[in-house]
Amino acid sequence: MSSEEPKGRRALEGVRVIDLTWLQVGPQATRLLATFGAQVIRVEWRERKAIDFIRYTPPFAPDHANADGGRSQGIARGHANGSFNRAGYFNNTNPGKYGITLNLNHPKGRDLLRVLVRDANVICENFSPGQMDKWGLGYEELRKLNPRIIYIQTTGVGKAGTYKDYVSYGPTAQAFSGLTFLSGLPEPRPPAGWGYSYLDHSPGYFGAIMLMAAIRRQRLSGAGCYIDMSQSETGLMLSGTSIIEHQITGKPTERYGNRMPFLDWAPHGAYRCSGEDAWIAISIQSDAQWRALIEEMGSPDWALDARFATAASRKQHEDDLDAKLNACTAARERYDLMNRLQARGIAAGVVQKAPDRFDNDPQLKARGYYVDLPHSEIGTWPVEGFPAKLSRSPANVGGATGRAAPKLGEDNDFVFGKIAGLSIAEMAALADEGVI
Amino acid sequence: MNTRGNLGNSLAGLTILEIGDQLGDYASMLLAGLGAEVIKLEPREGSASRQIGPFASTEPDPEQSIFFWRYNLNKKSAVLDVDDANEQSTLATLAAKADIVLLSGEFETVERRLPQWRQLAEENPRLIVCTITPFGLDGPYRALKATDLVQMAMGGIMAVCGYDPDRDGQYDTPPIAPAMWHSYHLGGEYAAVAMMAAINFRELTGEGQFVDVSVHEAVNTCTEVAIPSYVYAGQTVMRQTARHAAPSVTHMRLSKSADGVFMLASLSPFEREMRALAELADQVGLVHVLGTPEFAELEKEDRVAAAIYRNDLLEQLVESLPADELFHRAQSHGLAWSPIRRPEANLDDPHFTARKSFATIHHPELNRNLRYPGTVASDGENPHFSYTRRAPRLGEHTEEVLRHAQS
Numbered sequence: 141m142s143s144e145e146p147k148g149r150r151a152l153e154g155v156r157v158i159d160l161t162w163l164q165v166g167p168q169a170t171r172l173l174a175t176f177g178a179q180v181i182r183v184e185w186r187e188r189k190a191i192d193f194i195r196y197t198p199p200f201a202p203d204h205a206n207a208d209g210g211r212s213q214g215i216a217r218g219h220a221n222g223s224f225n226r227a228g229y230f231n232n233t234n235p236g237k238y239g240i241t242l243n244l245n246h247p248k249g250r251d252l253l254r255v256l257v258r259d260a261n262v263i264c265e266n267f268s269p270g271q272m273d274k275w276g277l278g279y280e281e282l283r284k285l286n287p288r289i290i291y292i293q294t295t296g297v298g299k300a301g302t303y304k305d306y307v308s309y310g311p312t313a314q315a316f317s318g319l320t321f322l323s324g325l326p327e328p329r330p331p332a333g334w335g336y337s338y339l340d341h342s343p344g345y346f347g348a349i350m351l352m353a354a355i356r357r358q359r360l361s362g363a364g365c366y367i368d369m370s371q372s373e374t375g376l377m378l379s380g381t382s383i384i385e386h387q388i389t390g391k392p393t394e395r396y397g398n399r400m401p402f403l404d405w406a407p408h409g410a411y412r413c414s415g416e417d418a419w420i421a422i423s424i425q426s427d428a429q430w431r432a433l434i435e436e437m438g439s440p441d442w443a444l445d446a447r448f449a450t451a452a453s454r455k456q457h458e459d460d461l462d463a464k465l466n467a468c469t470a471a472r473e474r475y476d477l478m479n480r481l482q483a484r485g486i487a488a489g490v491v492q493k494a495p496d497r498f499d500n501d502p503q504l505k506a507r508g509y510y511v512d513l514p515h516s517e518i519g520t521w522p523v524e525g526f527p528a529k530l531s532r533s534p535a536n537v538g539g540a541t542g543r544a545a546p547k548l549g550e551d552n553d554f555v556f557g558k559i560a561g562l563s564i565a566e567m568a569a570l571a572d573e574g575v576i
Numbered sequence: 577m578n579t580r581g582n583l584g585n586s587l588a589g590l591t592i593l594e595i596g597d598q599l600g601d602y603a604s605m606l607l608a609g610l611g612a613e614v615i616k617l618e619p620r621e622g623s624a625s626r627q628i629g630p631f632a633s634t635e636p637d638p639e640q641s642i643f644f645w646r647y648n649l650n651k652k653s654a655v656l657d658v659d660d661a662n663e664q665s666t667l668a669t670l671a672a673k674a675d676i677v678l679l680s681g682e683f684e685t686v687e688r689r690l691p692q693w694r695q696l697a698e699e700n701p702r703l704i705v706c707t708i709t710p711f712g713l714d715g716p717y718r719a720l721k722a723t724d725l726v727q728m729a730m731g732g733i734m735a736v737c738g739y740d741p742d743r744d745g746q747y748d749t750p751p752i753a754p755a756m757w758h759s760y761h762l763g764g765e766y767a768a769v770a771m772m773a774a775i776n777f778r779e780l781t782g783e784g785q786f787v788d789v790s791v792h793e794a795v796n797t798c799t800e801v802a803i804p805s806y807v808y809a810g811q812t813v814m815r816q817t818a819r820h821a822a823p824s825v826t827h828m829r830l831s832k833s834a835d836g837v838f839m840l841a842s843l844s845p846f847e848r849e850m851r852a853l854a855e856l857a858d859q860v861g862l863v864h865v866l867g868t869p870e871f872a873e874l875e876k877e878d879r880v881a882a883a884i885y886r887n888d889l890l891e892q893l894v895e896s897l898p899a900d901e902l903f904h905r906a907q908s909h910g911l912a913w914s915p916i917r918r919p920e921a922n923l924d925d926p927h928f929t930a931r932k933s934f935a936t937i938h939h940p941e942l943n944r945n946l947r948y949p950g951t952v953a954s955d956g957e958n959p960h961f962s963y964t965r966r967a968p969r970l971g972e973h974t975e976e977v978l979r980h981a982q983s
Contacts, residue, residue: 151777164800176773199801199808217809228808229801279580290581292953296912300954302927307912311819315840318919320818323737323754330830330838331916332752333818335736336800345765346952350960352772353586353610356779365581367960369953373933376949379919380756381642385630386920387946388642393918398725398753402629402643408725410734410750417747421729482720489726491751493735494806494813497796501730503717509793522807527763527793528770529712532785533777535770 150177151533155355156559157262158183158253159237162192164337165294165310165371166266167233168344173262173351174236174539175526181238181256181555184548185245194233195224195548201231201518210519211512225517225547232523235513236539239546240555241576248575250275255560258285261358262351266294269304279366290354290365294343298370310337310371317375318393322382325397338378339371346374399458404451406458407433410491411466413474419491420474422465422481427451432484436477437468498522511537513544552576580955584962587612590775592676594651595658595689598625598757599708599791600680601647602764607676607771608650609950609961615670615977616648617656622970624681632942638970639941645967649937649948653968654977658689669981671696671703675778676771680708683719703784704774708767712790722791727759731795736802736813736821745825751815762798763791818916827883830916831891837899838916841890841906850886852909857889859905860896864889923947935963 155178159170162184174180184192200218201210205226220226243249254277257263263282265272272278272293279291293299296308297316314320314334324332347369354365376383381402382393398409400423407430410419424430427450434443442448442464447457454461469477474490481488490496497504504510507529510522523544526535538544541551556562556576570576588611594604595617608614616623625647626638633640656670657663671677677693679686686707697703707713710722728734734751741747767789774785805811805823813821818830819842830838843849854866865871866889875882894902899915906913915921922928935950946966951959 149777149781151773151780153780172769176776199805199811201808211807215808215810217811228804232804232807297927298931298954300956301931302925303907306907307910308914309912311840311842312912312914315914315916316922318917318922319754319756320840320916321838321918322756324739324752324818325749329739331818332738332754332815333916334754335733335738335813335815335819335821336802337820338754338758338798341798341800342761342765343952345762345769349606349765349768349772350583350610350953352769352776353583354581356772356776357581357583357586359776359779363581365583366955367583367953368956370931370933373928373931373949373954374952376919376922376928376933377952378756378758378761379949381630381646382756382919383923383949384642384646384946386918387923388632393920396755398750400723400725403627405723408723410725410729410753412750419729419734419751421725421734421753423723423725425723485721487721487723487726489720489722489730491729491734492732494732494799494802497732498803498806503711503715503790503792504796506715507712507790507793509796524797524803525793526770527766527791527797528787528789530770530774530777530785530787532781532783533773535773 149533152176152178152355155179155262156260157181157264158256158260160263160265160267161294162266163194164233164340165343166264168341169292169347169351170237170264171233171235171537172344172348175535175537176533177540179238179540180236181240181551182234182546183240183242183253185243186241186548191224191548192230194230195227196220197227197229199228200226201228201521205518207516207519210514210521213519223517228521231515231518231521231545234545235523235537235543236541237546238541238551238555239549240552241549243575244275246573246575248570248573250277252556252560252575253277254285257282257289260286260289261355262290262292264292269295269299283364288358288362288364290351290358290367292347292351292367292369294347294369294371296370297372299368308371310340313339313371313375317372318379318382319375322379322393322395324395326395331395339375342378343369343371343374404455406451406454407461407465409462411469413469413472413477415474418474420469420477421489421491423487425487429486430454433481433486436480436484440468513538515544516547516550580957582955582958583610583960584958585611590675591615591673592678593617593670593674594678596678596680596708597623598628598647598760599710599763600678601625602760603708603767603771604678605647605649605651606764606768609963611962614651615973616651616653616968617658618653618970619657620655626970646948648967649963650965651968652973652977653971654974655971656974664692666978666981668696668699670977672700673981674703675775676704676706678706678708678767683709683711683713687713697784701784702778702782704771704778704787705784706767706771706774706787706789708763708789708791711792713788717792724757724759725753727791727795728753731759731792732799732802733758733795736799736815738815740817740825741814759791759795762794763789766794827880827887829887831894833894833899833902833915834896835898839894839899839902839913840916841894841913843886843890849911852911853886853890855909856905857893860893862889862892862896932959935959937963937966939966
C-alpha cells in the first residue's frame with residue numbers, strides 16, 4: 141500500500157466546497173473534489189435524526205482500535221460504542237474532507253452558513269427537494285450573496301419534473317430507470333438487479349465532472365451555475381443501447397444474463413470452479429480462441445461436436461454449451477485456470493470477492509490502489525483510491541486534510557475560527573446556544 | 577449561457593483527439609456533451625466499436641451499429657491511420673492544436689502508440705495525454721486480455737450481484753454482471769473526471785500531463801460496502817436477488833404486481849414506513865395486525881417472524897394492484913417504491929419529458945429522429961449536457977479536419 145505524495149500544485153487548489161451532502165450520492169462527488177485538492181467542508185449536525193445514517197451503520201472499527209493504531213492492531217467485529225466516528229464505510233466515503241457541525245434549523249446557524257458561502261466556490265446538497273428553499277438557502281438566495289456560486293443538488297428523480305416530490309433511494313432510481321430490469325437471467329427469472337446502490341455512486345462521478353467543468357469556467361469568467369442532478373436520469377444515461385434499439389425494432393428489451401448478444405461471442409459467462417462459490421468469467425471472441433479453450437480443457441469429445449464448431453452455431457446451442465463447459469471447469473482451481481487461459485490469449489478472469497481484491501490482487505497492489513490514511517479516533521485504515529495516475533497533479537484521496545474521514549465537528553475551530561473569523565468567545569457562545 | 581449557468585457549452589474551445597476503441601468512446605462523448613470538440617481518428621476500416629451490436633440493419637454494418645451511435649454523439653470522424661509512418665506530419669499538426677488526446681484500447685496497442693505521443697507532448701507541453709486501458713499501463717496484469725464481462729468479474733461487481741443462495745447458503749446460479757457495458761461506463765466516467773482535473777490544472781499552470789486510467793481500478797471503486805466490510809470486520813458480503821449484498825441473507829423478496837410487473841417495494845426500519853404500509857393495506861382491504869400490540873409483541877420476541885409477516889403482507893399488497901397505480905399510491909405515502917421498469921418505459925414518462933431528459937437526434941439516413949438519454953442533470957430549464965448531432969459516419973469530417981490541420 142502506498143500513497144503518492146502530492147507534489148507541487150493541485151488541480152483544485154484554492155477551491156472551497158461547502159458540502160451539505162450525506163449518505164452516499166452527494167459525498168461521492170465531493171470526495172473526488174477533495175482528491176484533487178479542493179478544500180471540502182462537510183457540514184453536519186449533532187442531533188441523531190440529522191446525523192448521516194452511515195455514521196452509525198456497520199461495519200465499525202474494532203472496539204480496541206484507537207487513534208495511534210488502526211488496522212495494524214488487528215481486525216474484529218466492532219461496535220459504535222456511542223460514537224459517530226467509528227463506521228468504516230463512512231470513513232471510506234469521506235476522506236480528505238474537513239468536518240464541522242452547524243445547526244441549520246437555528247437562524248444563527250443559517251447566518252453562519254451564509255458567511256461560509258460568501259467566499260465559497262461550490263455548495264453541494266442532497267436534502268429532500270425544497271428543504272434548502274425552506275431555510276432560505278436555495279440557489280436564488282445564495283447567488284445574491286455570491287453570484288459566482290456553483291450550486292449542485294442531487295435527488296432521486298430531480299427537483300424539476302412531474303415526480304419532483306417523489307422519494308427515491310439508489311435502488312428506487314435503479315428500478316425506475318431500467319437498470320434493475322437489465323441485470324440478470326432472462327424471464328421467467330426475476331431480475332437480479334444490483335447488489336448495492338449503483339445510482340448512489342455514478343451520479344457522484346458525474347457530479348465531479350460537471351463541477352470541475354463549472355469550476356474551470358468560474359475561474360475563467362466568474363460565472364456561477366445551478367445543477368439539479370437526478371439519479372434516475374443518470375440511470376437512463378447508463379441503460380446502454382436498450383432504449384434506442386427499442387425505438388428501431390419496437391421489441392421489448394429482454395435480459396440476457398452474462399451472455400453477449402451484441403457480438404458473435406460464445407461461450408461467454410461465469411463458470412464454476414473448485415471451492416465454495418468459486419467462479420471464473422470467460423469471454424470467447426473467435427473460433428481460434430474456442431479451439432484454444434477446448435485444448436486447455438483436454439479436448440473432450442463433446443467439444444468437437446459440429447454444433448460447437450462456429451460462433452453462430454455455439455450461440456444457437458448456448459444452454460448446452462454452458463452446461464458442458466461448467467462441468468469441465470468445475471474441477472479446476474480458479475486462478476490457475478485464469479492464468480492458463482490468459483496464457484492462451486483468452487479473456488478470462490476470476491470473479492473476485494473482497495478478500496481476493498484486498499489481499500491478493502497483485503495489480504491493485506502494484507498500482508498502490510488502496511491508500512492508508514489516519515483517522516483521529518480509529519487510527520490508520522486503508523481507503524479505496526482513485527483509478528488513474530496523473531503525472532503532474534496526482535490524485536490524493538487524503539486531500540487537503542491528509543486524513544481519512546473527519547470526526548463529527550472535528551474542524552470546528554479551524555473553519556469557524558480561521559475561515560469564518562470567529563473569536564474563541566464567539567464560538568463558545570454559539571456552541572452554548574446549540575448553533576455549532 | 578442562461579442565468580443558471582447551463583454547462584452544455586462550458587468546454588467550448590477545447591479539442592480532443594480520440595484514438596481507440598469502446599474503452600474511450602463514452603469518456604469523450606461526456607466531454608462532447610459539455611461543448612468540447614471531439615475528433616475521432618479512425619483507421620480505414622473504422623473503429624472497433626463500429627462492429628458492436630445491436631445493429632439497426634439486419635446484417636452487421638459499421639454505419640448501423642447502435643452501440644457506436646449511442647457512444648459517439650456530437651463527435652467528428654476523420655479517417656487517419658495513426659500507425660502509418662506517412663501520416664505522422666498530419667498527426668503532428670493536429671496534436672499541435674489539440675488540448676487532449678485520448679488513447680484507448682488493449683495495453684499493447686496503447687503502449688505501442690505512446691512514444692509518439694510523448695514526443696508530440698514535448699512539442700506541445702500544454703497537451704494532456706489520457707490513456708484508458710483494461711488494467712492501466714503498469715503492473716503485472718497490464719497485458720491481460722479483458723472484456724466487459726471479465727472486468728466486471730475481476731473488479732468485484734459480479735460477486736455482489738446475482739440471485740439468492742438456497743437454504744443451506746449454497747449458490748446454484750452464477751454471479752451476474754449487470755448488463756450494458758458498465759465497466760466501460762465506470763472507466764469512462766473516471767477518465768472524464770481525470771481529464772477535467774488535468775484541464776483545471778492546466779488552467780493554473782499551463783502544463784499538460786499524462787493520465788493513465790485503469791478500468792480494473794474504476795470497477796473496483798464501485799462495490800460500496802464490500803471492501804469496508806472485509807477491511808474492518810473480515811466479513812464477505814453475499815449476493816442476493818435484486819437487493820443489497822450483505823454479510824448474511826436478508827429477508828426481503830421480489831413480488832409481482834396485479835399486471836405482472838416486479839415491484840421494488842422495500843421498507844426501511846422507520847416507524848413512518850410501517851404506518852404507510854398499514855394504510856396502503858387498509859386501502860385495498862387486506863386484513864392485518866400491523867400497528868396492534870400483538871404485532872409489537874411479535875417484533876420484540878421474534879424479529880425474523882415479524883419480518884416474514886410484513887413481507888407476506890407486502891406481497892399481497894403488491895399482487896392486488898397494477899404496478900403504476902401502486903407506484904403512485906406508495907409515493908403519495910412517502911414510500912420510495914417503484915416498478916422495475918423496462919428502460920424504454922421511460923420514453924413516454926411525463927417526468928422525463930418535462931425534464932427534457934432525452935435528446936432528440938436526427939438521423940438523416942433513416943429519415944427519422946431517435947431519442948437518446950442525453951443528460952443526468954438540469955439547470956431547471958434545460959439539460960446540462962447538450963447532444964445535438966448523431967454519431968459521425970466513417971470519415972464524414974476527414975476533409976474538414978485535414979483542412980483545419982493545414983491552416
